[in-house]
Amino acid sequence: MTEADVRTEEIEPGRLLVRLDGEVDLENALTVEERLREVITNRAESVTLDLGGLNYLDSAGLRVLFALADRLELLQIALDVVVPVGSPARKAAELSGLGAVVTLRAT
Amino acid sequence: MVSPADGIGPGLPADHLRRIQALTDIGLARLEVEELLDELLGRVRELLEVDTVAVLLLDPSANYLVATATHGLEEEIRQGVRIPIGRGFAGRIAAERRAVTIPEVDHSNVLNPILREKGVRSLLGVPLMVGNDVMGVLHVGTLRSRSFTDDDAMLLQLAADRVALATRARMSQTERTAARALQRSLLPGQLPTVPGLELAARYVPGGGGEVGGDWYDVFGLPSGRLCVVVGDVVGRGLQASVAMGRIRNAVRAYALLTEDPAELLRWLDRQVQHFEHNIMATVLCAVAEPGHVEVTVSSAGHPPPVLALPGVPSELVEVPADPPIGLTLPRRRRNTTIRLPAGANVVLYTDGLVERRGEPLDSGLARLTAAVMPGPAETVCAAVMSRLIGNEPSADDVAVLVLAREAEHEVAPLTLVEPAVPRALRGVRQAVRDYLRRAGATKEELADIVLAIGEASANVVEHAYGPGGGLLEVHLEMHGRTVTATVRDTGNWREARGTNRGRGTTLMHGLVDAVRVDHDGRGTRVVMDKTLGGVGQ
DSSP: OOOOOEEEEETTEEEEEEEEEEETTTTTHHHHHHHHHHHHHHTOSEEEEEEEEEEEEEEHHHHHHHHHHHHHHHHHOEEEEEEEEHHHHHHHHHEEEEEGGGEEEEE | OTTTTOOOOOOOOHHHHHHHHHHHHHOOOOOOOOHHHHHHHHHHHHHHTTEEEEEEEETTTTEHHHHHHEEEEEHHHHOOOOEEEEEEHHHHHHHSSEEEESSSSSTTOOOOOHHHTTTOOOEEEEEEEEETEEEEEEEEEESSSOOOHHHHHHHHHHHHHHHHHHHHSOOHHHHHHHHHHHHHHSOOOOOOOOEEEEHHHHEEEEEGBBEEEEEEEEOOOTTSSSEEEEEEEEEEEHHHHHHHHHHHHHHHHHHHHOOOOHHHHHHHHHHHHHHSSSEEEEEEEEEOOOTSSSEEEEESSSOEEEEEESSSSEOOOOOOOOBBBTTTTSSSOOEEEEEEOOTTTEEEEEEGTTTTTTTTTTHHHHHHHHHSSOOOOHHHHHHHHHHHHHTTSSSOOOEEEEEEEOOOOOOOEEEEEEEESHHHHHHHHHHHHHHHHHHHOHHHHHHHHHHHHHHHHHIIIIIOOOTTTEEEEEEEEEEETTTEEEEEEOOOOOOOOOOOOOHHHHHHHHHEEEEEEEEETTEEEEEEEOOOOOOOO
């Protein structure tokens, strides 16, 4: 079973840090998507999604991130995504053009 | 009594005995261990009419014999010859606790190249025993062929018993404890066993047998990486050694906090500047990834490692030297990544190995690079010591550490057949990762290929079959340094559906060097090639 872990922390009121660890592929992408929708409520003003702890992210996972970006834009919640240099998620994020819809940060 | 070929009789056994007895009785009580051994060996050489005499003592780890005193084989001590128990001529004597004689020396029965280079033809050796404990080995050799007799062996054993007793008696309990404690802090008792990597090391005190502040260290990290350190605390004698012991342990402690060599050295620098006074050290810190394909190195004023690759002249690795530890806090320390292909060697050392009075440093470095070549770690280490130290002891102490990556073994092709369901994907990735590690892929190459295969496999799972399902087949093989991955199904390909789809194909093209997709009546085949980084990159 492909496992991913979603952990959240409210850094300050309205500012949410979401850490996504483990692996995301076709098998668990929908589960991850549901978890993200649960933890990000419409009270949030901005969300930082940290993918530094992710060992595998394929296009099924990227699909979730693109959908999330769309959804948060509609809700007027700012989203930036942390993909450290050399991390497995960085290449996938860059090649897929995720940077065109959200801010990609190294730290 | 005497071999017939020999022709000269050293006298009657009773006479020998008296003379040996006399050796330990008369006025030797005031002599230090070294002088006493020297005197005894001289007498043995005379009595047995041999050309070489050597005493090797068991080191504190009890795994090695270390050349300690000799007449005629001075190189053994200068090069810090260490013979593993059970191997070679001396190692066998210590393991079997009995006399061994070799009438004709050749490569198969003698491990130590110095004996062969000296032209020693025949050897006789006996264990140094006190009670039931083996302390070491005493051996004699001749430059012409000689058959040692039982009487020769008996005589040598008598001498050995006296050498053993005298040595032990002179090494007072405190001295031994101190010497052992010091040596234990100097060097790892035994180098760790690391699958896929061979290690060999030497430490030789400087001229006059004085220990200094050089050290080497190799240890595993909790992440599975390997940390390798060589350093040199400036100074001489006990004080430098003791400071070195503290710094070595500080490195070990920080290695549990960070596995980034530059960051580790930054911490070490802060530690030394806070706690130590007037201590300066050069340190080379390296962290090897699992599989040892990539090694990250940071240098605090330390001479650069030498890299030897199969089929290429050895060279100094360009590792920029940041300031030594203990001076100033530099704004930054840098990391350099070295690629270590299968069959490659890296030699780390301290400056005592390459520095000679009245000679520019470059000549020493040139001699070192010429002496280093791919090969087994012990052989390379012995060759380096022989070529650079030879018979001329270094003024400074010397530490050398050789890491040799095992030569490439053929990586057998991998074929996986799984039901085409999402649940199968994780297992496929796991097997592909294992295969690529064996093939020597770097972390980044591995991640790229795993994702490309993951995408192609997910396509099969999502699009190849109807509700009845089918099979996903993944095949990997190496052609030289190129990985060819084939992902196939036996269904009817359909174009991707839904929004945000088709991204997988873009990824695949961005991750590998070439992607080909063939459809035919029997299904679809995606073939991807990626060449693993060239030598030395």
